Amino acid sequence: MEFVPGKFHSSVCRADLKYRARLALSGRWSVVILAVVVFALITLACGMVPLVGPVLLMPPLALGLDIFFLRFYRYGENQIENMFKGFDNGIFF
Numbered sequence: 001m002e003f004v005p006g007k008f009h010s011s012v013c014r015a016d017l018k019y020r021a022r023l024a025l026s027g028r029w030s031v032v033i034l035a036v037v038v039f040a041l042i043t044l045a046c047g048m049v050p051l052v053g054p055v056l057l058m059p060p061l062a063l064g065l066d067i068f069f070l071r072f073y074r075y076g077e078n079q080i081e082n083m084f085k086g087f088d089n090g091i092f093f
Helices: 014-025 029-047 052-075 080-087
Strands: none
Touching: 029 052, 029 080, 052 080
């Protein structure tokens, strides 16, 4: 099976997944680390606001982090703004 960036095949072994992840991250680690640090800081801040933070802010933020990682892997987009796309869907607000 030939490797195509952004494509996932259900019969992929763990070693192949690690190879693909390293290939996708090569030379672009700083953006991913920055996104995780920003997410962690916002998570800490949301934890300090009872009810509003964990219930209203964290679900769209977690969705946005997933969107960031998917766009990073599939399309090579490395914009931190993608982490806040979870708020654009109108599901929560």
